[in-house]
Amino acid sequence: MAVYTDITDAELETFxxxxxxxxxxxxxxxxxxxSNSNFLLETExxxxxxxVFEHRPGDLPFFLSLMQWLAARGYPSAPxxxxxxxxxxxxxxxxxxxxxxxxxxxxxRRPTIAHCREAGEGLGWLHVSAEGFPxxxxxxxxxxxxxxxxxxxxxxxxxxxxxxxxAIRGDIDLFARQWPSGLPEGVIHADFFPDxxxxxxxxxxxxxxxxxAAWDTxxxxxxxxxxxxxxxxxxxxxxxxxxxxxxxxxxxxxxSEAEKVALPILAHGAAMRFFLTRLADWGxxxxxxxxxxxxxxxxxxxxxxHRAAGEGGLALFGDG
Amino acid sequence: MAVYTDITDAELETFxxxxxxxxxxxxxxxxxxxSNSNFLLETExxxxxxxVFEHRPGDLPFFLSLMQWLAARGYPSAPxxxxxxxxxxxxxxxxxxxxxxxxxxxxxRRPTIAHCREAGEGLGWLHVSAEGFPxxxxxxxxxxxxxxxxxxxxxxxxxxxxxxxxAIRGDIDLFARQWPSGLPEGVIHADFFPDxxxxxxxxxxxxxxxxxAAWDTxxxxxxxxxxxxxxxxxxxxxxxxxxxxxxxxxxxxxxSEAEKVALPILAHGAAMRFFLTRLADWGxxxxxxxxxxxxxxxxxxxxxxHRAAGEGGLALFGDG
Numbered sequence: 001m002a003v004y005t006d007i008t009d010a011e012l013e014t015f016x017x018x019x020x021x022x023x024x025x026x027x028x029x030x031x032x033x034x035s036n037s038n039f040l041l042e043t044e045x046x047x048x049x050x051x052v053f054e055h056r057p058g059d060l061p062f063f064l065s066l067m068q069w070l071a072a073r074g075y076p077s078a079p080x081x082x083x084x085x086x087x088x089x090x091x092x093x094x095x096x097x098x099x100x101x102x103x104x105x106x107x108x109r110r111p112t113i114a115h116c117r118e119a120g121e122g123l124g125w126l127h128v129s130a131e132g133f134p135x136x137x138x139x140x141x142x143x144x145x146x147x148x149x150x151x152x153x154x155x156x157x158x159x160x161x162x163x164x165x166x167a168i169r170g171d172i173d174l175f176a177r178q179w180p181s182g183l184p185e186g187v188i189h190a191d192f193f194p195d196x197x198x199x200x201x202x203x204x205x206x207x208x209x210x211x212x213a214a215w216d217t218x219x220x221x222x223x224x225x226x227x228x229x230x231x232x233x234x235x236x237x238x239x240x241x242x243x244x245x246x247x248x249x250x251x252x253x254x255x256s257e258a259e260k261v262a263l264p265i266l267a268h269g270a271a272m273r274f275f276l277t278r279l280a281d282w283g284x285x286x287x288x289x290x291x292x293x294x295x296x297x298x299x300x301x302x303x304x305x306h307r308a309a310g311e312g313g314l315a316l317f318g319d320g
Numbered sequence: 321m322a323v324y325t326d327i328t329d330a331e332l333e334t335f336x337x338x339x340x341x342x343x344x345x346x347x348x349x350x351x352x353x354x355s356n357s358n359f360l361l362e363t364e365x366x367x368x369x370x371x372v373f374e375h376r377p378g379d380l381p382f383f384l385s386l387m388q389w390l391a392a393r394g395y396p397s398a399p400x401x402x403x404x405x406x407x408x409x410x411x412x413x414x415x416x417x418x419x420x421x422x423x424x425x426x427x428x429r430r431p432t433i434a435h436c437r438e439a440g441e442g443l444g445w446l447h448v449s450a451e452g453f454p455x456x457x458x459x460x461x462x463x464x465x466x467x468x469x470x471x472x473x474x475x476x477x478x479x480x481x482x483x484x485x486x487a488i489r490g491d492i493d494l495f496a497r498q499w500p501s502g503l504p505e506g507v508i509h510a511d512f513f514p515d516x517x518x519x520x521x522x523x524x525x526x527x528x529x530x531x532x533a534a535w536d537t538x539x540x541x542x543x544x545x546x547x548x549x550x551x552x553x554x555x556x557x558x559x560x561x562x563x564x565x566x567x568x569x570x571x572x573x574x575x576s577e578a579e580k581v582a583l584p585i586l587a588h589g590a591a592m593r594f595f596l597t598r599l600a601d602w603g604x605x606x607x608x609x610x611x612x613x614x615x616x617x618x619x620x621x622x623x624x625x626h627r628a629a630g631e632g633g634l635a636l637f638g639d640g
Binding site: 010 | 326328329330332343344345346347348349350351352360362422424425426427428429430518520521
């Protein structure tokens with residue numbers, strides 16, 4: 001959670017002058033977003049989230065176009081709001097900024113099996129809704145990036161836990177040998193964590209934060225979600241929750257046999273991705289930011305679960 | 321700004337079950353409050369602010385009763401919401417918590433003269449509205465507390481700036497000799513800063529955060545506000561802004577001659593109060609809190625302005 005950028009009332013007025021949304025009624029910094037600052041804004045025209053970006057401004061047009069595309073196709077998400085010139089990408093204090101509609105809903109901290117099923121359906125729905133989206137963005141945190149990142153962080157990994165650098169090296173070697181190819185690709189969310197998914201009355205009500213979205217293997221996105229939704233607080237993997245998530249997903253987009261077989265290694269790789277970036281962030285929190293970096297050990301434990309499951313994988317479909 | 325307490329969806333549901341407000345629709349931590357955690361909550365019944373208190377739970381019934389009193393008298397403020405048992409003081413995670421109505425409005429970061437006049441009127445209105453409130457709370461951060469606090473912090477003051485401990489001692493001696501007595505007393509806000517005051521379309525729209533409210537000299541509250549609203553970014557005191565604030569105040573509650581004469585030393589004392597507590601907080605930020613402690617030097621500079629103005633005071637009424 002972070003509010004890096006402080007916005008004065010005068011700056012807010014200058015920003016809003018470019019939009020056809022009437023006068024501001026209330027404006028509050030909210031404790032969401034790891035690499036950006038978010039504000040809940042109410043104007044005479046409704047409620048919005050103003051996001052000010054601290055990083056990766058070059059890809060913003062992709063993200064904003066995707067959000068427009070998804071909303072236009074009826075996917076429950078927060079569409080960006082265009083200014084008087086039709087632009088969705090604005091600026092506050094010289095930083096890129098975007099206004100999106102307020103999306104009601106509650107995220108859950110401790111998902112139940114039912115939540116996992118609903119989240120899976122929300123993810124499958126997202127993949128189907130994104131089909132045909134014409135823009136491309138390579139996944140710069142995808143499979144191709146991990147070997148180099150792991151090398152660069154080998155010392156930090158070893159410092160975190162003796163023996164970890166070698167275990168990571170072993171994982172990277174496994175991925176080099178066995179990473180699946182030829183699976184269906186498309187636009188993935190790539191950060192489909194519980195805090196980015198909203199529910200109402202226990203039903204999936206929408207997804208937010210598309211700022212890691214990229215072109216990649218669709219089933220890899222399920223791997224990300226399995227790690228984020230289906231581990232217990234004690235570190236164990238809840239196969240029932242995982243099956244519910246995959247089952248929910250297939251309500252919207254049935255998986256091929258090849259995708260099902262690949263899910264364990266895809267989830268293993270997804271755990272590597274979040275372990276590596278959390279390890280990198282652990283020692284590198286920006287000055288002046290009110291950030292609590294996420295503990296890399298959480299994903300170190302998830303990696304270990306995937307590693308221990310080995311070739312057989314997580315038995316997602318084995319005996320169910 | 322702070323969010324000390326993390327609330328899960330399950331904890332929120334448990335809390336809300338005690339209220340007659342329907343199901344939750346959205347829930348977001350907001351970046352407000354220095355000694356408590358605040359959340360914007362929307363339910364089927366409307367919008368609310370949930371505040372979870374980290375300190376001073378003993379005085380909460382006083383604050384909540386005052387907020388009820390003020391709202392019942394038409395003062396624009398956020399009334400606490402009673403649960404099914406009629407109680408306004410609840411608990412979340414074993415910490416005291418209160419739900420208040422959402423008050424729309426924008427606070428200003430850089431008040432204009434017009435804002436100062438409106439804020440003054442809002443403060444005068446508050447004092448008039450609080451008349452007759454039957455409960456009492458001593459101001460534990462008022463005039464009587466400063467000498468002891470200044471002694472305890474003499475080393476920290478001297479470390480902040482050589483010579484400061486002696487200057488503070490001189491101020492305390494001045495207050496001992498000249499602090500006014502016999503001025504009208506009542507319930508004061510005691511923290512009437514721009515971030516606790518809301519505007520709509522440039523007009524005063526309400527006040528929040530009554531968690532320092534106490535029984536004290538009413539004009540002392542104007543002193544707090546003069547320091548908070550009428551200093552320029554370069555550290556100079558804006559007499560025009562100050563006169564506007566006092567003028568606005570008198571629209572609701574005319575000041576006696578004795579009160580007018582006392583304003584400079586009351587503002588000097590109010591600067592001491594915030595200097596001392598900021599100095600105390602500067603080295604003592606709670607573990608795990610996302611807090612940016614306020615710089616005590618801001619109030620050290622304000623103290624110096626009051627000290628330099630000397631016996632003649634700040635010429636609030638001299639040639640106007």
